[in-house]
Amino acid sequence: MQNISKEDYLSTIFRNLNPEGKIKPGLIAGKLSISSAAVTDMLRKLSAEGYIIYERYKGIALTSEGENYARNMVRRHRIWEVFLNKVVGMPWDKVHEEANRLEHSSSDDLINRLEVMLDFPEYDPHGDPIPSRDGKMPKIKRQKPLSELEEGESGRVIRVNDSDENFLGYISKLGIMLKENIVIKKKIMFDESLEVSIKGKSWNISSKLAQNIFVEVKRD
Amino acid sequence: MQNISKEDYLSTIFRNLNPEGKIKPGLIAGKLSISSAAVTDMLRKLSAEGYIIYERYKGIALTSEGENYARNMVRRHRIWEVFLNKVVGMPWDKVHEEANRLEHSSSDDLINRLEVMLDFPEYDPHGDPIPSRDGKMPKIKRQKPLSELEEGESGRVIRVNDSDENFLGYISKLGIMLKENIVIKKKIMFDESLEVSIKGKSWNISSKLAQNIFVEVKRD
DNA sequence: GAAATAATTTAAGCATACTTAAAAATATTG
DNA sequence: CAATATTTTTAAGTATGCTTAAATTATTTC
Structure with missing residues (x-):
């Protein structure tokens, strides 16, 4: 293939497939920060080259060749x-x-x-x-975002969203890292922020932050 | 800059400047395996961006900004x-x-x-x-190509041309590596090939091969 | 130093991956 | 289920970095 753009498309498709194994052009455009028109263009090429299954106005799926490449x-x-x-x-x-x-x-x-x-x-x-x-x-271990824990519960971090450098830099300063335990001390209803305890220290973290930190689920 | 093509041009220019610090378009085209017309195009852009000094039909030189980038x-x-x-x-x-x-x-x-x-x-x-x-x-130590040694002389390899994978793979099989000593046993006038001895074994190597292997010069 | 040869530049054109704006299809809502 | 809103596609256009062919300039040779 030898093409940065196409590789980014395939990667993005692979990482964002819905549970039925499909994805819509708009989501790709959003993730890659380009216009939908550009996505349509490229989808036709990827389809012609056998990497995706694509019919206009229908969802996109990877062929097995596309899936292998993306993986x-x-x-x-x-x-x-x-x-x-x-x-x-x-x-x-x-x-x-x-x-x-x-x-x-x-x-x-x-x-x-x-x-x-x-x-x-x-x-x-x-x-x-x-x-x-x-x-x-x-x-992959069962997991859910920190934001879904209840007051008094605690969880062990097993995954964090990797796409935003500032987010990662910030949570590092709070002492959040993989395998770290986080205790939900209080849920503030007004803005859905959380008062949490990490390594004995208390912090208030926003709902958005909590949605990007994933903790192990012990039982359902 | 953020541009593979331009980076390759600057690199190529830097690596191939003549002793006066200049280079001609044709040489760049050759090294990059592209047409001279494409080179002219790009030289104008690199000049406009302040990386090179370029006037049509004159030789090309790097500005200090271009030299820093290339280095x-x-x-x-x-x-x-x-x-x-x-x-x-x-x-x-x-x-x-x-x-x-x-x-x-x-x-x-x-x-x-x-x-x-x-x-x-x-x-x-x-x-x-x-x-x-x-x-x-x-x-950089004083050096000259193996091809310039005389019969009976020997030299310690301190540099080899890095641009051809097959060349390097081949000389490896002969036991040629950096710091290795090579003895010129005989120069064959007919094709300018050399009979050499490496680690006690004898080989015949072509003139072209010998031009791409550099040995330390002890004195001039 | 003029003629022949070689190198370089100009001109026209192409593919790629994007853009914006308009049109078409699909999805949502009252 | 029709009107509206949203999403996707089409159309037209752009910048980039190439190509080949022709024109121009420089270099070599006699």
């Missing part, structure tokens, strides 16, 4: 993230952007070598699962 | 090469191509971190010097 892009991205974080020592709020560029510029051979160096990691620094060389995804 | 690209490329070779374990004949892509996709912060991990290397796996963070070049 490999996600793999590249997340292996780079682990590498940058663990080996190079970059903070977790910087690795996403760097990996966004590196993922398009590395051979599969390089990615495989990095994976070996890292001893086959299963999750990236934000808790997202890393597809294996043969396309298998590791098991 | 930094070379730095990125060579640090990646060392990293891929030393840390990731890629063979020296594979690192150039991989670095050619990575050099456009990495932040200065990442490069600086890699440099620290590598303990500030001065030469890449092919013997080319690595510009430091503040733009200084390490000393």
